[in-house]
Amino acid sequence: MDGILALAQQNLLSPIILSFVLGLAAALVRSDLNIPEAIAKGLSVYLLFAIGFKGGANVSSHGADLELALALLAGIILSAALPFVAYGLLRLLTRLSVVDAAAVAAHYGSISIVTFVAASTILDSQGIGYEGYMVAVAAAMEAPAILTALWLISRARPESRQQDSHLWREVMLNGSIILLVGAFVIGWITGEEGKRQIDPFITAPFHGLLCLFLLDMGLVAGRGLYKAQRVVSAGALVFGITMPLVSSLFGLLAGLALGLSLGGVTLLMVLAASASYIAVPAAMRVALPEANPAVYLTLSLCITFPFNLILGIPLYITAAELVMAG
Amino acid sequence: MDGILALAQQNLLSPIILSFVLGLAAALVRSDLNIPEAIAKGLSVYLLFAIGFKGGANVSSHGADLELALALLAGIILSAALPFVAYGLLRLLTRLSVVDAAAVAAHYGSISIVTFVAASTILDSQGIGYEGYMVAVAAAMEAPAILTALWLISRARPESRQQDSHLWREVMLNGSIILLVGAFVIGWITGEEGKRQIDPFITAPFHGLLCLFLLDMGLVAGRGLYKAQRVVSAGALVFGITMPLVSSLFGLLAGLALGLSLGGVTLLMVLAASASYIAVPAAMRVALPEANPAVYLTLSLCITFPFNLILGIPLYITAAELVMAG
Amino acid sequence: MDGILALAQQNLLSPIILSFVLGLAAALVRSDLNIPEAIAKGLSVYLLFAIGFKGGANVSSHGADLELALALLAGIILSAALPFVAYGLLRLLTRLSVVDAAAVAAHYGSISIVTFVAASTILDSQGIGYEGYMVAVAAAMEAPAILTALWLISRARPESRQQDSHLWREVMLNGSIILLVGAFVIGWITGEEGKRQIDPFITAPFHGLLCLFLLDMGLVAGRGLYKAQRVVSAGALVFGITMPLVSSLFGLLAGLALGLSLGGVTLLMVLAASASYIAVPAAMRVALPEANPAVYLTLSLCITFPFNLILGIPLYITAAELVMAG
Amino acid sequence: MDLYPAKRVEIIIESVMEGHLTEALVDAGVTGFTIVPVSGGSGRSGQWSGQGQVSRAGGMVMFVCLLRPDRLQTLLDSVFPVLDRHIGVLSVTDTYVLRAERF
Amino acid sequence: MDLYPAKRVEIIIESVMEGHLTEALVDAGVTGFTIVPVSGGSGRSGQWSGQGQVSRAGGMVMFVCLLRPDRLQTLLDSVFPVLDRHIGVLSVTDTYVLRAERF
Amino acid sequence: MDLYPAKRVEIIIESVMEGHLTEALVDAGVTGFTIVPVSGGSGRSGQWSGQGQVSRAGGMVMFVCLLRPDRLQTLLDSVFPVLDRHIGVLSVTDTYVLRAERF
Numbered sequence A, B, C: 001m002d003g004i005l006a007l008a009q010q011n012l013l014s015p016i017i018l019s020f021v022l023g024l025a026a027a028l029v030r031s032d033l034n035i036p037e038a039i040a041k042g043l044s045v046y047l048l049f050a051i052g053f054k055g056g057a058n059v060s061s062h063g064a065d066l067e068l069a070l071a072l073l074a075g076i077i078l079s080a081a082l083p084f085v086a087y088g089l090l091r092l093l094t095r096l097s098v099v100d101a102a103a104v105a106a107h108y109g110s111i112s113i114v115t116f117v118a119a120s121t122i123l124d125s126q127g128i129g130y131e132g133y134m135v136a137v138a139a140a141m142e143a144p145a146i147l148t149a150l151w152l153i154s155r156a157r158p159e160s161r162q163q164d165s166h167l168w169r170e171v172m173l174n175g176s177i178i179l180l181v182g183a184f185v186i187g188w189i190t191g192e193e194g195k196r197q198i199d200p201f202i203t204a205p206f207h208g209l210l211c212l213f214l215l216d217m218g219l220v221a222g223r224g225l226y227k228a229q230r231v232v233s234a235g236a237l238v239f240g241i242t243m244p245l246v247s248s249l250f251g252l253l254a255g256l257a258l259g260l261s262l263g264g265v266t267l268l269m270v271l272a273a274s275a276s277y278i279a280v281p282a283a284m285r286v287a288l289p290e291a292n293p294a295v296y297l298t299l300s301l302c303i304t305f306p307f308n309l310i311l312g313i314p315l316y317i318t319a320a321e322l323v324m325a326g
Numbered sequence D, E, F: 001m002d003l004y005p006a007k008r009v010e011i012i013i014e015s016v017m018e019g020h021l022t023e024a025l026v027d028a029g030v031t032g033f034t035i036v037p038v039s040g041g042s043g044r045s046g047q048w049s050g051q052g053q054v055s056r057a058g059g060m061v062m063f064v065c066l067l068r069p070d071r072l073q074t075l076l077d078s079v080f081p082v083l084d085r086h087i088g089v090l091s092v093t094d095t096y097v098l099r100a101e102r103f
């Protein structure tokens, strides 16, 4: 218990978390502080490229074939299965419509890459290693949850219309997936030599640029919180905190079954526990325009993301440590 | 005297000043060279975050409680008092209306953070140390001048309308103040450990990014100079050069009274001498829409800023050296 | 022959080339991956500033007066002469109108700065040195080709109207030329001391930022390729590959005549072989609005640029090596 | 320089639908339009702002389309299915254009 | 697909007033509008451009507001105090909209 | 708050011509206009998008110009030579403005 608290405190007092808190606070006092949209998008391109490349380069030096395949499979299964859990929990805790509940469920089956990045940065600073291919697992977990959500709806409403090609492009060829996977492959192909060339770009300023990105996310989340009261019921709030805890258990079991390292188990817990707020919301606007975006964005970005960032990550690290030591 | 010239020349031939001159020249020959607005804003976010954080981290390792409080107080008094001097000088030298003169006075009481950053970069390259909390003094000096200006007008025109809540938000919760103060606090809290994590981001590329920002400022100032002739009288021009010299003396006295180091005294002179061109102009558009923006922007950005950057800073360093050696 | 293949393969498997290929692939599968316009422009500002500065700093430490003047002259002659070759080849291979052919010819006389940057990065990683002033030669080669193209048209159509001052500004004061030359001059003036100050900005992250820029260029080129079939005939395609090979021979001869180093000869070949896709297209829209932009942009950006980047550069290095060893 | 009557159709629609709407317009033979970025707004679903947004989910874009009056119905028919279930507004204004043959 | 008469109000105003104007509109019950970025312009106070600008002092934004004709006066009454002392222009154009119940 | 009749001229033109058009307008005494960025579009020369573009060659901008009806001809005369050989469209819409003395 002391371990968690110490870790949580240390986490809470790191520049990345404090940058997020600064953004949150600035938005809540309604300051005009803002990061231009182009800069926010540029930062996310940087983070995806750097994290993908580093993962690929790591795999290239350690090798990973069967392990990687199994981990990808586990990730896909988690992503496809967790929406059922989320959907059930939502029907239990809230009065959301079928469509809204399915849309939210898709978010929680999918993943948040920034939560993943923050967790791996924290692991790095704790000196805890992890499998380089976890970033590929992250990419593999982006989309399957969407299919489950659509299936949930088509079951509840058999008359619902067929999805068109636009949706598939939105889901499978989504820019952030392509960039993450592409950078991973580039890192894998170019390996140590490639890493040496671009290391001063993808490693040295990474931590600082993550601070700016989290500052921006704090601003966006803070603006969203204004609308939160009207949109999010008490039950939904409980869901936004319970669901990541439940999901992380599934991640823990999967990680243990795969025989991952301590860091790897933690990251799989983080992926399972995190909820998408970039790729899935866009896919939902295409696939389920009648679902209320305020509900899923508020839950994912304003409740679950801060929870995971501030309390969740230290919790998952400690839990993994306890279980794996035991 | 030789000292000033040598320093001025060395300053003039540094990449940051030459980048500013390049921007100025490109705008004056009407090249289409430009920095996108989002990039310029991104650069300013970077500079504010980095300078704030470094100041806070410095305070965290050196401690500063009473000293800091006194310096903040001095800064607030300077910022509130200098507009009176500016207003008087303007009424003497120019035919500006009460409103225009008060608006200009607000700019000169407040500060220019880029001038501050340039000065601290020059001090760094001279190996002259300064108090880390000077960046907090800079933040404290942003707003008080605006209040003085509004008081000057309300005295001259008792019928003038009450200011509303928008103005107070614009003044007190201005994005650049929040970011500067927030980063300072983050630096203070996370201290050496935080600095270690993000140092490759906030220190190594700082000088180069400052070059790009000054290139942009040169472009903007150069475009402004086109309109300068029509707008700025000879008297106003004299004001734009005399006022920083006068203000810097107040800064010098305050710095000596506070017992600051050589670098600290110089920075207080620079803060006193510099004029705002980001926060105060926006506040003036809200508070005093009838004041002519061409007048205050031209004076602050096209006259005083280049003067301080190119000649003022070496002058203030030399003056502080002479006085403190004597 | 083995040498070329090994070099081509090594080149092909470097992060910069793979980033370009990733962009190309993402655009061809119609992913929504994109780099915001402001970020792309910011990256190009960075690359121009860094490459210009490094060239100037290099000249400042090695000196170059007469050599530099002769190289500039050679560059200007090449740029002015190559459009004749291009125009002749186009009339031979395609049915393009006089205006379209002249517009394309202007692009191939001028240069692509990213091709130059990629080539110098590859030379660096091969440990092959080159003259710092080659970047000034690159700048000098931007504009003369445009004049030749206009002359070609005025000869074919004597009634064509006089060009106005807008064109001259577009050509001579083009932002990218000003920035490249300006940064070169700053590097020259500030020399080693200036370089030391901003080196962590212009050197360490250079390679990685070039990756992102090439990712963006891949995206833009890939989108352009969609239209390519309709626009580009087989003859034009042949031109897009033959012309750089022919031009590179002129570059080779000029480089040998100037007595450049191996790296210098290679870079002059690359400059001759590359085709503009930033400055000249804009100038053509002003000067020759009736020329079809799809033709020249497709040829330059979607055919010749990828060819040079992937196959051309290793080829030119090998050719220069062979000739200079023999 | 004669001016010819035309219609100016302005469609404000979610960013994620930009591709769909483009396809729908082009398929219907409406090949002349311009897309203007949008930075924020307010509607029945509340206020929004593009500031600092990374996801395309929240944003909107504005299509401006000038066309001959007799082609308006074609445009409306092709746009309606796209607009129907999605967030967005459409307006049609009478206007005049130069060079009528282009529309 | 019927079209209903409406008004299209376009307000070009200083960026610093974006928040004020938004509040004024929402307070007056005008909750449907879209904000379009502006990159430059020219007026009695000369030309300006947003290029490379960091301060919000110089920039402008454009509000586009579609509304039922009978609500126009409410809008004008709420906008006028904000526009009055500030730089900006307002125009009102007759237009037609789909789905009249939304406005 | 009276409204006065005016013309709203909207010109969509290649970015490279922004400077020329500005000069032409100012020379003709049309000193009130606003420039709006454009992010993509489609025309007879196919679709284009500003995404990731570095060159100004491909992009477009939109000029919005409110003016007194009797000044329309002056504007058209000054704009036509610039628009003539270049890519772009122009539309003129009847509108109403506040504060007529400004136009």
Ligand SMILES: Nc1ncnc2c1ncn2[C@@H]1O[C@H](COP(=O)(O)O)[C@@H](O)[C@H]1O
Residues within 6 Å of the ligand: D012, D040, D041, D042, D043, D044, D045, D046, D047, D048, D060, D087, D088, D089, E031, E032, E033, E034, E035, E064, E065, E066, E067, E103
């Ligand atoms: N009456 C209107 N006039 C202009 N834009 C509107 C209007 N109504 C809605 N919008 C735009 O459409 C978006 C979504 O509207 P809504 O679906 O009503 O929430 C808003 O955020 C605005 O950008």
Ligand SMILES: Nc1ncnc2c1ncn2[C@@H]1O[C@H](COP(=O)(O)O)[C@@H](O)[C@H]1O
Residues within 6 Å of the ligand: E012, E040, E041, E042, E043, E044, E045, E046, E047, E048, E060, E087, E088, E089, F031, F032, F033, F034, F035, F064, F065, F066, F067, F103
């Ligand atoms: N007649 C007009 N048409 C369109 N925009 C205008 C007009 N007049 C002014 N503006 C816009 O309002 C800004 C300020 O105008 P002014 O207060 O006249 O200097 C200009 O820079 C333009 O962006």
Ligand SMILES: Nc1ncnc2c1ncn2[C@@H]1O[C@H](COP(=O)(O)O)[C@@H](O)[C@H]1O
Residues within 6 Å of the ligand: D031, D032, D033, D034, D035, D064, D065, D066, D067, D103, F012, F040, F041, F042, F043, F044, F045, F046, F047, F048, F060, F087, F088, F089
């Ligand atoms: N009918 C139209 N309505 C709106 N914008 C248009 C129209 N036609 C052309 N444009 C714009 O002008 C650009 C060039 O048109 P074009 O010269 O026909 O290829 C297009 O990409 C659009 O941005």
Ligand code: NA
Residues within 6 Å of the ligand: A082, A107, A108, A109, A110, A111, A112, A247, A271, A272, A273, A274, A275, A276
């Ligand atoms: Na998840």
Ligand code: NA
Residues within 6 Å of the ligand: B082, B107, B108, B109, B110, B111, B112, B247, B271, B272, B273, B274, B275, B276
């Ligand atoms: Na001051």
Ligand code: NA
Residues within 6 Å of the ligand: C082, C107, C108, C109, C110, C111, C112, C247, C271, C272, C273, C274, C275, C276
């Ligand atoms: Na060439």
